[in-house]
Amino acid sequence: MTVPLRPPRRLIEITVDGEAVRVPEGDTILDACAAAGKDIPTLCYGDTLTPKNACRVCVVEVEGARTLAPACSRKAEAGMVVGTATERAKHSRKVVLELLASSVDLSTTPRAAEWIDEYGADPARFGPDAATVAQPAKVDNELYVRDYAKCILCYKCVDACGDQWQNSFAIAVSGRGFDATISTEFDAPLTDSACVYCGNCVEVCPTGALSFKTEFDMREAGTWNEDEQTQTTTICSYCGVGCNLTLHVQENQIVKVTSPHDNPVTHGNLCIKGRFGFQHVQNVGASTDG
Numbered sequence: 001m002t003v004p005l006r007p008p009r010r011l012i013e014i015t016v017d018g019e020a021v022r023v024p025e026g027d028t029i030l031d032a033c034a035a036a037g038k039d040i041p042t043l044c045y046g047d048t049l050t051p052k053n054a055c056r057v058c059v060v061e062v063e064g065a066r067t068l069a070p071a072c073s074r075k076a077e078a079g080m081v082v083g084t085a086t087e088r089a090k091h092s093r094k095v096v097l098e099l100l101a102s103s104v105d106l107s108t109t110p111r112a113a114e115w116i117d118e119y120g121a122d123p124a125r126f127g128p129d130a131a132t133v134a135q136p137a138k139v140d141n142e143l144y145v146r147d148y149a150k151c152i153l154c155y156k157c158v159d160a161c162g163d164q165w166q167n168s169f170a171i172a173v174s175g176r177g178f179d180a181t182i183s184t185e186f187d188a189p190l191t192d193s194a195c196v197y198c199g200n201c202v203e204v205c206p207t208g209a210l211s212f213k214t215e216f217d218m219r220e221a222g223t224w225n226e227d228e229q230t231q232t233t234t235i236c237s238y239c240g241v242g243c244n245l246t247l248h249v250q251e252n253q254i255v256k257v258t259s260p261h262d263n264p265v266t267h268g269n270l271c272i273k274g275r276f277g278f279q280h281v282q283n284v285g286a287s288t289d290g
Helices: 029-035 087-103 112-118 156-161 200-204 213-221 272-276 279-289
Strands: 011-016 019-024 059-062 081-083 144-146 171-174 181-184 210-212 230-235 244-250 253-258
Touching: 011 029, 019 029, 029 059, 029 081, 059 087, 087 112, 144 213, 156 171, 156 200, 200 210, 200 272, 210 213, 213 253, 253 272, 253 279
Parallel strands: 011 081
Antiparallel strands: 011 019, 059 081, 144 210, 171 181, 230 244, 244 253
């Protein structure tokens, strides 16, 4: 097999918060900020997906630009001067966080509470009558749960299910404006849709709107504790592709499975067997113990 060789990308220099940073041409401002050690909040950004520019919490100020720029998708340009913590950028993030947290349940969104505190966001300022997307969770299968009360419409699940990875096209955006939601065709149950239960949508969900049924049940019971969980990366034994699995284990039980995003085989994606077919490991252990 012939492996095509690509010429190395030339380095360009931009300024981030007064510090010169050199990054390969084609990198984004977010890449440059990461290289400079800057912590930029992101929600809709996914390192295995094309940026969607949906949440706008990663906006930064670019000198000479009329509007704030989404760091996740704006390409770095030679000579660019970027401010990540200007008053304008911080105020924009604050308002975005207030709008999101007042309408969506962010209780299982990693770092959301930290960012709300950091930017002084006050979601309660819209009052108790502020519109929300609150609704019961959809539990129509034994593999994963759709809790759209936590959905911020980042479109990552749609992209992962669609042409960027799985090509199942089982879900899409339905409705308009505040009534927009992620839905199967004709709002059918997952069992009657084109879903193949790969769980790649669960992998990229940033808020917990999509979660393993095991995680959902444990959270409902108050037993979910990530601080007590260990993670072990291994190779899936179902076939010869060589997909990497990261097993999340709590109290000697596998509670969910993810896959490393930097793995050249999976890029974070798995099939139904790799993602959800872990019960036999625990069943064997139970029968052995007996």
